[in-house]
Amino acid sequence: MNDKVNQDDINKALWASCDIFRGTISPDTYKEFILPMLFLKYISDVWKDHYDEYQKQYGDEPELIEEMLKNERFVLPQSASFYALYARRHEASNGERIDQALHAIEEANGTKLKDSGKSVFQDISFNTDRLGEEKQKNTILRQLLETFAKDELNLKPSRVGSLDVIGNAYEYLIKNFAASGGQKAGEFYTPPEVSELIAELLDPQPGDTICDPACGSASLLMKCGRKVREHHGSKHYALYGQEAIGATWSMAKMNMFLHGEDNHRIEWGDTLGNPKLLNHNGELITFDIVTANPPFSLDKWGHEDAAHDRFGRFDRGLPPKTKGDYAFILHMIETMKPKTGRMAVVVPHGVLFRGGSEGKIRKKLIEENLLDAVIGLPEKLFYGTGIPAAILMFSKSKADDSVLFIDASHDFKTGKSQNFLAEKNIENILISFRHRINSEKYSCRSNLQEIRENDYLLNISRYVDTSAEEESIDLVAVRIEREKLKSQMHILEAKMDDYLKELGYSV
Numbered sequence: 090m091n092d093k094v095n096q097d098d099i100n101k102a103l104w105a106s107c108d109i110f111r112g113t114i115s116p117d118t119y120k121e122f123i124l125p126m127l128f129l130k131y132i133s134d135v136w137k138d139h140y141d142e143y144q145k146q147y148g149d150e151p152e153l154i155e156e157m158l159k160n161e162r163f164v165l166p167q168s169a170s171f172y173a174l175y176a177r178r179h180e181a182s183n184g185e186r187i188d189q190a191l192h193a194i195e196e197a198n199g200t201k202l203k204d205s206g207k208s209v210f211q212d213i214s215f216n217t218d219r220l221g222e223e224k225q226k227n228t229i230l231r232q233l234l235e236t237f238a239k240d241e242l243n244l245k246p247s248r249v250g251s252l253d254v255i256g257n258a259y260e261y262l263i264k265n266f267a268a269s270g271g272q273k274a275g276e277f278y279t280p281p282e283v284s285e286l287i288a289e290l291l292d293p294q295p296g297d298t299i300c301d302p303a304c305g306s307a308s309l310l311m312k313c314g315r316k317v318r319e320h321h322g323s324k325h326y327a328l329y330g331q332e333a334i335g336a337t338w339s340m341a342k343m344n345m346f347l348h349g350e351d352n353h354r355i356e357w358g359d360t361l362g363n364p365k366l367l368n369h370n371g372e373l374i375t376f377d378i379v380t381a382n383p384p385f386s387l388d389k390w391g392h393e394d395a396a397h398d399r400f401g402r403f404d405r406g407l408p409p410k411t412k413g414d415y416a417f418i419l420h421m422i423e424t425m426k427p428k429t430g431r432m433a434v435v436v437p438h439g440v441l442f443r444g445g446s447e448g449k450i451r452k453k454l455i456e457e458n459l460l461d462a463v464i465g466l467p468e469k470l471f472y473g474t475g476i477p478a479a480i481l482m483f484s485k486s487k488a489d490d491s492v493l494f495i496d497a498s499h500d501f502k503t504g505k506s507q508n509f510l511a512e513k514n515i516e517n518i519l520i521s522f523r524h525r526i527n528s529e530k531y532s533c534r535s536n537l538q539e540i541r542e543n544d545y546l547l548n549i550s551r552y553v554d555t556s557a558e559e560e561s562i563d564l565v566a567v568r569i570e571r572e573k574l575k576s577q578m579h580i581l582e583a584k585m586d587d588y589l590k591e592l593g594y595s596v
Contacts, residue, residue: 096254100261102241103127109232114219120266121336122233124259125191125213128343130237131244131255132163132194133171138245162351163201169193175234181223183230184216202342207357209342212335256348263306263340267472268507278305279382279435280470282510284312287433289519290464290482291378292316295323300376302360302420303383304330307341311348313378328353329376331360361416362391364400366424373400375426382435385474387413406450414440415450422459422483430485431461435478438465441547452545455492458537459483462493462522465549467501469508479549482522490537494552495521496530530554 106126107119139161143154158164167173169190177186191210195202202209220226236242244255260281267278279287293299293313301310310328317326328350332338338357345353356365366374390413395403402423408415414436421432440447441463454460462482469475477498497518502511521532533552543551 096257098241099244099254099258102236102239103258103262104265106233106236109229109236110220113221113225113229116269117266118219120262120340121213122215123262124340124343125210125215126233126237127255127259127262128347129174129187129191129194130171130242131347132165134244135163135246136161136165136170137172138247142247163346164194164197166193166197169197171234171237175238178231178234181227182216183227183234184214184220187215187230201346204342204354204356207335207338209339211339213339256344259344259347260308263308263344278472279309280472280507280509281308281312282515283382283435283466283470284309286510286515286518287380287435287480288312288316289515290480290522291380291431291433293326293378295321295325297377298327298329298374298426299378299380300329300366300374300424301381302331302364302366302379302424303381303417304332304341304355305337305382307344307355309380309382310341310353311344311350313380314350324352326352329355329366329374331356331358331365333357333359359391360420361413362394364420373402373424375424375430377426377429377431379421379424379430379432380434381417381421382471383414383417385414385437385476385478386411386439387416390416392416405453406446408450409446412439412443412447415447418454418481419450422454425483425485427485430483432481432483434481434483435471436481437476438479438548440481441479441549448545451547454483455537455540455545458487458490459485460492460547461487462495463547463549464495464518464522465498467498467508467510470501470510472507491525491534492537492540492547493522493525493532493534494547494549495532496549496553496555498549498555500531 103123106123107116110119110122136158139158140154143157147153147157174183174186174190177183188210191213192208195208195210215230216226218226220229249255263278264281287309291313293316295317297317299310299313301307304310307328307330310330314326314328317323328345330341330353332341332355335357338355341355345351345355354366358365364373368374388411390408392407392410395407395416400423402419403416405419406415408419418434418436418440421434425432440451460481461484462480464480464482466478466480468477471478495518497514500510500514500517501508502514517531520526521528525534526532527534530553535552539552540547549555
Protein backbone atom coordinates (compact mmCIF):
# COMPACT_ATOMS: atom_id res chain seq x y z
CA MET A 90 0.00 0.00 0.00
CA ASN A 91 1.21 3.51 -0.81
CA ASP A 92 1.15 5.32 2.53
CA LYS A 93 1.06 8.76 0.97
CA VAL A 94 -2.47 10.09 1.42
CA ASN A 95 -4.09 12.11 -1.33
CA GLN A 96 -7.39 13.86 -0.60
CA ASP A 97 -8.56 13.42 -4.20
CA ASP A 98 -7.94 9.66 -4.06
CA ILE A 99 -10.03 9.34 -0.90
CA ASN A 100 -12.80 11.49 -2.36
CA LYS A 101 -12.91 9.51 -5.60
CA ALA A 102 -12.98 6.17 -3.79
CA LEU A 103 -15.86 7.35 -1.62
CA TRP A 104 -17.83 8.69 -4.56
CA ALA A 105 -17.20 5.48 -6.51
CA SER A 106 -18.79 3.52 -3.65
CA CYS A 107 -22.12 5.02 -4.73
CA ASP A 108 -22.00 2.78 -7.82
CA ILE A 109 -22.98 -0.13 -5.57
CA PHE A 110 -26.44 1.40 -5.11
CA ARG A 111 -27.09 2.65 -8.64
CA GLY A 112 -30.24 1.14 -10.09
CA THR A 113 -31.46 0.00 -6.66
CA ILE A 114 -32.24 3.23 -4.82
CA SER A 115 -32.58 6.87 -5.95
CA PRO A 116 -29.45 9.06 -5.87
CA ASP A 117 -30.91 11.39 -3.23
CA THR A 118 -30.82 8.51 -0.71
CA TYR A 119 -27.21 7.35 -1.27
CA LYS A 120 -26.11 9.59 1.60
CA GLU A 121 -28.17 7.57 4.08
CA PHE A 122 -25.79 4.63 3.58
CA ILE A 123 -22.46 6.13 2.47
CA LEU A 124 -22.14 8.77 5.21
CA PRO A 125 -22.85 6.46 8.18
CA MET A 126 -20.44 3.89 6.70
CA LEU A 127 -17.73 6.56 6.40
CA PHE A 128 -18.35 7.48 10.04
CA LEU A 129 -18.14 3.84 11.15
CA LYS A 130 -15.00 3.19 9.11
CA TYR A 131 -13.24 6.28 10.42
CA ILE A 132 -13.88 5.62 14.11
CA SER A 133 -12.92 1.96 13.59
CA ASP A 134 -9.62 2.98 11.98
CA VAL A 135 -8.90 5.45 14.78
CA TRP A 136 -9.64 2.77 17.36
CA LYS A 137 -7.49 0.19 15.58
CA ASP A 138 -4.62 2.64 15.20
CA HIS A 139 -4.65 3.49 18.89
CA TYR A 140 -4.93 -0.19 19.86
CA ASP A 141 -1.83 -0.96 17.76
CA GLU A 142 0.06 1.90 19.45
CA TYR A 143 -0.83 0.69 22.94
CA GLN A 144 0.15 -2.84 21.95
CA LYS A 145 3.61 -1.59 20.96
CA GLN A 146 3.93 0.14 24.33
CA TYR A 147 2.51 -2.52 26.64
CA GLY A 148 2.86 -5.76 24.68
CA ASP A 149 0.22 -8.45 24.57
CA GLU A 150 -1.90 -7.17 27.48
CA PRO A 151 -5.45 -6.97 26.10
CA GLU A 152 -7.08 -6.11 29.45
CA LEU A 153 -4.66 -3.23 30.08
CA ILE A 154 -5.12 -1.99 26.53
CA GLU A 155 -8.90 -2.10 26.90
CA GLU A 156 -8.61 0.05 30.03
CA MET A 157 -6.41 2.55 28.22
CA LEU A 158 -8.88 2.76 25.35
CA LYS A 159 -11.66 3.76 27.75
CA ASN A 160 -9.98 7.17 27.95
CA GLU A 161 -10.33 7.74 24.22
CA ARG A 162 -12.58 10.47 22.80
CA PHE A 163 -14.90 7.76 21.55
CA VAL A 164 -15.85 4.27 22.75
CA LEU A 165 -16.11 1.48 20.18
CA PRO A 166 -17.43 -1.93 21.30
CA GLN A 167 -15.40 -4.70 19.62
CA SER A 168 -18.47 -6.31 18.06
CA ALA A 169 -19.47 -2.93 16.55
CA SER A 170 -16.19 -2.33 14.74
CA PHE A 171 -16.16 -2.08 10.96
CA TYR A 172 -13.63 -4.92 10.94
CA ALA A 173 -15.92 -7.20 12.93
CA LEU A 174 -18.64 -6.57 10.36
CA TYR A 175 -16.21 -7.04 7.47
CA ALA A 176 -15.06 -10.40 8.85
CA ARG A 177 -18.66 -11.70 8.70
CA ARG A 178 -19.57 -10.10 5.36
CA HIS A 179 -20.19 -13.45 3.62
CA GLU A 180 -22.75 -14.48 6.25
CA ALA A 181 -26.45 -13.69 6.07
CA SER A 182 -27.99 -10.63 7.78
CA ASN A 183 -25.38 -7.96 6.98
CA GLY A 184 -28.04 -5.25 7.29
CA GLU A 185 -29.16 -6.39 10.71
CA ARG A 186 -25.57 -6.59 12.00
CA ILE A 187 -24.69 -3.10 10.73
CA ASP A 188 -27.79 -1.63 12.40
CA GLN A 189 -26.95 -3.39 15.66
CA ALA A 190 -23.38 -2.07 15.48
CA LEU A 191 -24.54 1.53 15.02
CA HIS A 192 -26.94 1.32 17.95
CA ALA A 193 -24.27 -0.30 20.13
CA ILE A 194 -21.97 2.64 19.36
CA GLU A 195 -24.70 5.09 20.36
CA GLU A 196 -25.31 3.32 23.67
CA ALA A 197 -21.59 3.12 24.48
CA ASN A 198 -21.05 6.85 24.01
CA GLY A 199 -23.75 8.37 26.16
CA THR A 200 -24.88 11.78 24.93
CA LYS A 201 -22.18 12.25 22.28
CA LEU A 202 -24.46 10.86 19.57
CA LYS A 203 -27.75 11.92 21.13
CA ASP A 204 -29.64 15.12 21.80
CA SER A 205 -32.82 15.23 23.90
CA GLY A 206 -33.25 11.47 23.54
CA LYS A 207 -32.92 11.54 19.73
CA SER A 208 -30.15 9.26 18.47
CA VAL A 209 -28.03 9.93 15.39
CA PHE A 210 -28.81 6.62 13.73
CA GLN A 211 -32.49 6.53 14.66
CA ASP A 212 -33.65 7.29 11.10
CA ILE A 213 -30.90 5.27 9.41
CA SER A 214 -31.28 1.59 8.62
CA PHE A 215 -29.17 -0.72 6.48
CA ASN A 216 -31.65 -3.53 7.09
CA THR A 217 -34.27 -2.04 4.79
CA ASP A 218 -36.34 -3.52 1.99
CA ARG A 219 -35.37 -0.55 -0.18
CA LEU A 220 -32.16 -2.46 -0.97
CA GLY A 221 -34.17 -5.38 -2.33
CA GLU A 222 -34.95 -8.85 -1.07
CA GLU A 223 -32.67 -10.37 1.57
CA LYS A 224 -30.20 -12.02 -0.82
CA GLN A 225 -29.78 -8.89 -2.98
CA LYS A 226 -29.55 -6.66 0.09
CA ASN A 227 -26.90 -8.88 1.63
CA THR A 228 -24.84 -8.80 -1.58
CA ILE A 229 -25.02 -5.00 -1.85
CA LEU A 230 -23.91 -4.53 1.76
CA ARG A 231 -21.10 -7.10 1.36
CA GLN A 232 -19.86 -5.08 -1.61
CA LEU A 233 -20.10 -1.89 0.43
CA LEU A 234 -18.01 -3.38 3.25
CA GLU A 235 -15.44 -4.64 0.75
CA THR A 236 -15.22 -1.22 -0.92
CA PHE A 237 -14.57 0.53 2.39
CA ALA A 238 -11.93 -2.06 3.26
CA LYS A 239 -9.78 -1.07 0.27
CA ASP A 240 -6.38 0.55 0.82
CA GLU A 241 -7.58 3.90 -0.54
CA LEU A 242 -10.01 4.13 2.37
CA ASN A 243 -7.55 3.24 5.10
CA LEU A 244 -8.37 6.20 7.33
CA LYS A 245 -6.03 5.49 10.25
CA PRO A 246 -4.66 8.70 11.82
CA SER A 247 -1.12 7.29 11.48
CA ARG A 248 -1.69 7.31 7.72
CA VAL A 249 -4.06 10.26 7.29
CA GLY A 250 -2.28 12.52 9.75
CA SER A 251 -4.96 15.23 9.90
CA LEU A 252 -8.59 15.09 10.93
CA ASP A 253 -9.31 17.64 8.19
CA VAL A 254 -8.82 14.92 5.56
CA ILE A 255 -11.83 13.05 6.95
CA GLY A 256 -13.85 16.21 7.44
CA ASN A 257 -13.01 17.31 3.91
CA ALA A 258 -14.06 13.93 2.54
CA TYR A 259 -17.37 14.19 4.38
CA GLU A 260 -17.96 17.69 3.01
CA TYR A 261 -17.01 16.49 -0.49
CA LEU A 262 -19.66 13.78 -0.31
CA ILE A 263 -22.31 16.13 1.02
CA LYS A 264 -21.59 18.61 -1.78
CA ASN A 265 -21.84 15.91 -4.44
CA PHE A 266 -25.04 14.52 -2.95
CA ALA A 267 -26.49 18.04 -3.02
CA ALA A 268 -25.38 18.61 -6.62
CA SER A 269 -26.97 15.37 -7.82
CA GLY A 270 -29.95 15.35 -5.50
CA GLY A 271 -32.42 17.22 -7.69
CA GLN A 272 -35.08 19.56 -6.31
CA LYS A 273 -34.48 18.69 -2.64
CA ALA A 274 -30.74 19.27 -2.80
CA GLY A 275 -30.75 22.72 -1.23
CA GLU A 276 -32.49 21.53 1.92
CA PHE A 277 -29.35 20.49 3.71
CA TYR A 278 -26.36 22.20 2.16
CA THR A 279 -25.01 25.71 1.61
CA PRO A 280 -22.35 25.87 -1.14
CA PRO A 281 -18.87 26.26 0.39
CA GLU A 282 -18.06 29.63 -1.17
CA VAL A 283 -21.36 31.08 0.12
CA SER A 284 -20.57 29.73 3.60
CA GLU A 285 -17.11 31.26 3.27
CA LEU A 286 -18.57 34.65 2.35
CA ILE A 287 -21.10 34.64 5.19
CA ALA A 288 -18.51 33.56 7.76
CA GLU A 289 -16.17 36.37 6.67
CA LEU A 290 -19.00 38.93 6.74
CA LEU A 291 -19.90 37.93 10.31
CA ASP A 292 -16.25 37.93 11.48
CA PRO A 293 -16.59 35.47 14.42
CA GLN A 294 -14.39 36.26 17.44
CA PRO A 295 -12.98 34.10 20.27
CA GLY A 296 -15.68 33.54 22.88
CA ASP A 297 -18.56 33.98 20.43
CA THR A 298 -21.63 31.79 20.57
CA ILE A 299 -22.77 30.97 17.02
CA CYS A 300 -26.18 29.62 16.05
CA ASP A 301 -27.84 28.33 12.88
CA PRO A 302 -31.56 27.62 13.52
CA ALA A 303 -31.92 25.79 10.17
CA CYS A 304 -28.49 24.17 10.20
CA GLY A 305 -28.86 21.36 7.65
CA SER A 306 -25.61 19.39 7.60
CA ALA A 307 -23.94 22.18 9.68
CA SER A 308 -21.48 23.28 6.99
CA LEU A 309 -22.23 26.99 7.55
CA LEU A 310 -21.88 26.63 11.33
CA MET A 311 -18.54 24.89 11.07
CA LYS A 312 -17.23 27.43 8.58
CA CYS A 313 -17.88 30.13 11.19
CA GLY A 314 -16.00 28.10 13.80
CA ARG A 315 -13.12 27.57 11.41
CA LYS A 316 -12.77 31.35 10.98
CA VAL A 317 -12.11 31.75 14.72
CA ARG A 318 -9.35 29.14 14.48
CA GLU A 319 -7.85 30.58 11.28
CA HIS A 320 -7.93 34.26 12.24
CA HIS A 321 -7.32 34.04 15.99
CA GLY A 322 -5.74 30.64 16.63
CA SER A 323 -8.48 29.88 19.15
CA LYS A 324 -11.02 27.12 19.69
CA HIS A 325 -12.83 29.21 22.28
CA TYR A 326 -16.29 29.33 20.71
CA ALA A 327 -19.51 27.32 20.85
CA LEU A 328 -21.73 26.13 18.01
CA TYR A 329 -25.50 25.74 18.29
CA GLY A 330 -28.03 24.56 15.74
CA GLN A 331 -31.43 23.06 15.14
CA GLU A 332 -32.58 20.96 12.19
CA ALA A 333 -36.12 19.77 11.41
CA ILE A 334 -35.33 16.74 9.20
CA GLY A 335 -34.13 13.74 11.21
CA ALA A 336 -31.75 12.27 8.63
CA THR A 337 -30.19 15.70 8.03
CA TRP A 338 -29.81 16.27 11.79
CA SER A 339 -27.91 12.97 11.87
CA MET A 340 -25.61 14.23 9.11
CA ALA A 341 -24.92 17.38 11.12
CA LYS A 342 -24.03 15.41 14.25
CA MET A 343 -21.67 13.09 12.36
CA ASN A 344 -20.21 16.09 10.54
CA MET A 345 -19.43 17.79 13.86
CA PHE A 346 -17.70 14.69 15.18
CA LEU A 347 -15.61 14.08 12.08
CA HIS A 348 -14.44 17.72 12.15
CA GLY A 349 -13.46 17.49 15.81
CA GLU A 350 -16.11 20.03 16.87
CA ASP A 351 -16.94 18.78 20.36
CA ASN A 352 -18.25 22.07 21.76
CA HIS A 353 -21.61 22.01 20.06
CA ARG A 354 -25.31 21.53 20.68
CA ILE A 355 -27.41 20.46 17.70
CA GLU A 356 -31.10 19.87 18.39
CA TRP A 357 -33.61 17.99 16.29
CA GLY A 358 -36.98 19.61 15.70
CA ASP A 359 -38.92 22.40 13.98
CA THR A 360 -37.34 25.72 14.96
CA LEU A 361 -40.46 27.76 14.16
CA GLY A 362 -42.98 25.45 15.82
CA ASN A 363 -40.84 24.06 18.62
CA PRO A 364 -37.56 25.91 19.27
CA LYS A 365 -35.32 23.78 21.47
CA LEU A 366 -32.34 26.03 22.06
CA LEU A 367 -33.68 27.27 25.40
CA ASN A 368 -32.03 28.21 28.70
CA HIS A 369 -32.87 26.75 32.12
CA ASN A 370 -35.80 29.19 32.43
CA GLY A 371 -37.33 27.95 29.19
CA GLU A 372 -36.44 31.16 27.34
CA LEU A 373 -34.78 31.48 23.94
CA ILE A 374 -31.00 31.45 24.20
CA THR A 375 -29.43 34.53 22.62
CA PHE A 376 -26.20 34.41 20.60
CA ASP A 377 -23.39 36.67 19.40
CA ILE A 378 -23.85 35.38 15.85
CA VAL A 379 -27.01 34.02 14.22
CA THR A 380 -26.89 32.81 10.63
CA ALA A 381 -28.92 30.56 8.35
CA ASN A 382 -29.82 29.58 4.83
CA PRO A 383 -33.43 28.58 5.62
CA PRO A 384 -35.79 26.99 3.08
CA PHE A 385 -37.09 29.65 0.69
CA SER A 386 -40.73 30.73 1.10
CA LEU A 387 -41.65 27.70 3.20
CA ASP A 388 -45.32 26.75 2.92
CA LYS A 389 -47.15 25.56 6.07
CA TRP A 390 -44.52 26.98 8.41
CA GLY A 391 -46.88 27.14 11.42
CA HIS A 392 -48.92 30.29 10.79
CA GLU A 393 -51.92 28.97 12.72
CA ASP A 394 -50.00 28.83 16.02
CA ALA A 395 -47.72 31.83 15.55
CA ALA A 396 -50.20 34.42 16.86
CA HIS A 397 -49.96 32.80 20.30
CA ASP A 398 -46.18 32.24 20.26
CA ARG A 399 -45.05 32.14 23.89
CA PHE A 400 -41.67 33.63 22.97
CA GLY A 401 -43.17 36.77 21.40
CA ARG A 402 -41.21 36.23 18.19
CA PHE A 403 -43.97 37.57 15.96
CA ASP A 404 -44.87 40.74 17.85
CA ARG A 405 -43.67 42.82 14.87
CA GLY A 406 -46.23 41.12 12.67
CA LEU A 407 -47.46 37.75 11.46
CA PRO A 408 -45.80 36.53 8.22
CA PRO A 409 -48.16 35.27 5.49
CA LYS A 410 -49.54 31.76 5.75
CA THR A 411 -47.72 30.36 2.71
CA LYS A 412 -44.34 32.12 3.00
CA GLY A 413 -42.16 31.47 6.02
CA ASP A 414 -39.22 33.72 5.11
CA TYR A 415 -39.98 36.41 7.67
CA ALA A 416 -40.87 33.79 10.26
CA PHE A 417 -37.24 32.62 10.20
CA ILE A 418 -35.97 36.21 10.14
CA LEU A 419 -38.07 37.19 13.18
CA HIS A 420 -36.97 34.10 15.09
CA MET A 421 -33.34 34.90 14.36
CA ILE A 422 -33.76 38.57 15.38
CA GLU A 423 -35.12 37.46 18.76
CA THR A 424 -32.10 35.22 19.34
CA MET A 425 -29.49 37.95 18.77
CA LYS A 426 -27.70 39.17 21.92
CA PRO A 427 -28.83 42.72 22.84
CA LYS A 428 -25.44 44.42 22.35
CA THR A 429 -23.13 42.08 20.44
CA GLY A 430 -25.67 40.31 18.24
CA ARG A 431 -25.06 40.20 14.49
CA MET A 432 -26.85 38.17 11.90
CA ALA A 433 -26.73 37.01 8.27
CA VAL A 434 -29.60 35.24 6.54
CA VAL A 435 -30.01 34.06 2.93
CA VAL A 436 -33.39 35.01 1.45
CA PRO A 437 -35.19 35.06 -1.92
CA HIS A 438 -35.54 38.52 -3.46
CA GLY A 439 -39.27 38.64 -2.72
CA VAL A 440 -38.38 39.37 0.91
CA LEU A 441 -37.00 42.73 -0.24
CA PHE A 442 -40.20 44.07 -1.79
CA ARG A 443 -43.32 42.00 -1.08
CA GLY A 444 -46.13 43.97 0.52
CA GLY A 445 -48.88 43.11 2.99
CA SER A 446 -47.77 41.78 6.35
CA GLU A 447 -44.22 41.29 5.06
CA GLY A 448 -44.04 44.98 4.14
CA LYS A 449 -45.13 45.97 7.65
CA ILE A 450 -42.55 43.68 9.27
CA ARG A 451 -39.83 44.99 6.96
CA LYS A 452 -40.74 48.60 7.89
CA LYS A 453 -40.45 47.86 11.61
CA LEU A 454 -37.09 46.15 11.27
CA ILE A 455 -35.76 49.11 9.26
CA GLU A 456 -37.18 51.71 11.67
CA GLU A 457 -35.56 49.86 14.59
CA ASN A 458 -32.26 50.38 12.74
CA LEU A 459 -31.45 46.66 12.77
CA LEU A 460 -30.81 46.21 9.03
CA ASP A 461 -27.15 46.72 8.17
CA ALA A 462 -26.71 45.53 4.58
CA VAL A 463 -28.49 43.96 1.59
CA ILE A 464 -26.23 41.91 -0.68
CA GLY A 465 -27.58 40.65 -4.01
CA LEU A 466 -26.05 37.35 -5.14
CA PRO A 467 -25.85 35.78 -8.62
CA GLU A 468 -28.42 33.28 -9.85
CA LYS A 469 -27.78 29.51 -9.90
CA LEU A 470 -25.54 29.51 -6.81
CA PHE A 471 -27.68 27.18 -4.72
CA TYR A 472 -28.41 23.53 -5.43
CA GLY A 473 -32.03 22.79 -6.22
CA THR A 474 -32.99 26.32 -7.29
CA GLY A 475 -31.79 28.64 -10.03
CA ILE A 476 -33.28 31.83 -8.61
CA PRO A 477 -30.97 34.57 -7.34
CA ALA A 478 -30.86 35.18 -3.61
CA ALA A 479 -29.74 37.94 -1.27
CA ILE A 480 -27.98 38.07 2.08
CA LEU A 481 -29.53 40.32 4.71
CA MET A 482 -27.14 41.52 7.42
CA PHE A 483 -28.54 42.71 10.76
CA SER A 484 -26.75 44.18 13.77
CA LYS A 485 -27.61 45.22 17.32
CA SER A 486 -24.67 47.65 17.43
CA LYS A 487 -24.85 49.84 14.31
CA ALA A 488 -22.75 53.02 14.26
CA ASP A 489 -25.34 55.01 12.25
CA ASP A 490 -28.64 54.58 10.41
CA SER A 491 -27.14 53.67 7.03
CA VAL A 492 -27.85 50.50 5.07
CA LEU A 493 -25.31 49.28 2.53
CA PHE A 494 -26.65 47.87 -0.73
CA ILE A 495 -24.34 45.66 -2.82
CA ASP A 496 -25.21 44.34 -6.26
CA ALA A 497 -22.93 41.33 -6.73
CA SER A 498 -25.36 39.59 -9.08
CA HIS A 499 -23.02 39.84 -12.08
CA ASP A 500 -19.80 39.06 -10.21
CA PHE A 501 -19.32 35.28 -10.47
CA LYS A 502 -17.67 32.39 -12.29
CA THR A 503 -19.58 29.91 -14.42
CA GLY A 504 -19.31 26.19 -13.70
CA LYS A 505 -20.73 23.15 -15.52
CA SER A 506 -24.23 23.40 -14.12
CA GLN A 507 -23.89 25.93 -11.28
CA ASN A 508 -22.43 29.38 -10.94
CA PHE A 509 -19.99 29.94 -8.10
CA LEU A 510 -18.20 32.75 -6.29
CA ALA A 511 -14.47 32.83 -6.93
CA GLU A 512 -12.04 34.25 -4.39
CA LYS A 513 -11.97 37.62 -6.17
CA ASN A 514 -15.78 37.83 -6.21
CA ILE A 515 -15.90 37.22 -2.46
CA GLU A 516 -13.15 39.76 -1.85
CA ASN A 517 -15.09 42.44 -3.77
CA ILE A 518 -18.10 41.97 -1.50
CA LEU A 519 -16.01 41.93 1.68
CA ILE A 520 -14.11 45.12 0.83
CA SER A 521 -17.35 46.97 0.04
CA PHE A 522 -19.03 45.72 3.22
CA ARG A 523 -16.16 46.34 5.62
CA HIS A 524 -15.41 49.84 4.35
CA ARG A 525 -19.02 50.85 3.54
CA ILE A 526 -17.95 51.84 0.04
CA ASN A 527 -20.04 53.70 -2.51
CA SER A 528 -19.03 52.22 -5.85
CA GLU A 529 -20.70 53.03 -9.15
CA LYS A 530 -23.00 50.24 -10.32
CA TYR A 531 -21.85 47.95 -7.47
CA SER A 532 -22.57 49.38 -4.01
CA CYS A 533 -24.34 52.29 -2.33
CA ARG A 534 -24.65 53.43 1.28
CA SER A 535 -28.17 54.77 1.83
CA ASN A 536 -29.61 56.40 4.93
CA LEU A 537 -32.90 55.78 6.70
CA GLN A 538 -34.59 58.82 5.14
CA GLU A 539 -33.88 57.61 1.62
CA ILE A 540 -35.29 54.17 2.44
CA ARG A 541 -38.41 55.82 3.88
CA GLU A 542 -38.81 57.78 0.64
CA ASN A 543 -38.70 54.44 -1.20
CA ASP A 544 -41.59 53.13 0.96
CA TYR A 545 -39.22 50.75 2.76
CA LEU A 546 -38.69 48.75 -0.41
CA LEU A 547 -35.25 47.16 -0.51
CA ASN A 548 -34.96 46.33 -4.23
CA ILE A 549 -31.25 46.77 -4.81
CA SER A 550 -31.83 48.51 -8.15
CA ARG A 551 -33.55 51.39 -6.30
CA TYR A 552 -30.27 52.26 -4.61
CA VAL A 553 -27.55 50.91 -6.89
CA ASP A 554 -27.82 52.02 -10.53
CA THR A 555 -27.71 48.70 -12.34
CA SER A 556 -28.81 49.99 -15.76
CA ALA A 557 -26.49 49.40 -18.68
CA GLU A 558 -24.70 52.46 -20.01
CA GLU A 559 -26.10 53.81 -23.27
CA GLU A 560 -23.57 53.81 -26.05
CA SER A 561 -22.48 57.36 -26.89
CA ILE A 562 -23.36 58.54 -30.39
CA ASP A 563 -20.74 60.31 -32.54
CA LEU A 564 -22.92 62.69 -34.59
CA VAL A 565 -20.06 63.70 -36.91
CA ALA A 566 -19.39 60.05 -37.76
CA VAL A 567 -23.09 59.46 -38.33
CA ARG A 568 -23.26 62.45 -40.76
CA ILE A 569 -20.21 61.23 -42.70
CA GLU A 570 -21.71 57.73 -42.96
CA ARG A 571 -25.03 59.23 -44.13
CA GLU A 572 -23.33 61.24 -46.91
CA LYS A 573 -21.41 58.15 -47.95
CA LEU A 574 -24.62 56.13 -48.23
CA LYS A 575 -26.30 58.92 -50.25
CA SER A 576 -23.39 58.92 -52.72
CA GLN A 577 -23.60 55.15 -53.09
CA MET A 578 -27.34 55.42 -53.68
CA HIS A 579 -26.82 57.89 -56.59
CA ILE A 580 -24.36 55.52 -58.25
CA LEU A 581 -26.76 52.55 -57.88
CA GLU A 582 -29.67 54.56 -59.32
CA ALA A 583 -27.58 55.57 -62.37
CA LYS A 584 -26.65 51.93 -63.01
CA MET A 585 -30.27 50.89 -62.69
CA ASP A 586 -31.25 53.53 -65.32
CA ASP A 587 -28.66 52.13 -67.74
CA TYR A 588 -29.98 48.57 -67.31
CA LEU A 589 -33.54 49.68 -67.94
CA LYS A 590 -32.52 51.52 -71.17
CA GLU A 591 -30.78 48.37 -72.45
CA LEU A 592 -33.98 46.46 -71.89
CA GLY A 593 -35.98 49.01 -73.89
CA TYR A 594 -37.71 50.71 -71.00
CA SER A 595 -37.93 54.49 -71.06
CA VAL A 596 -36.66 56.22 -67.95
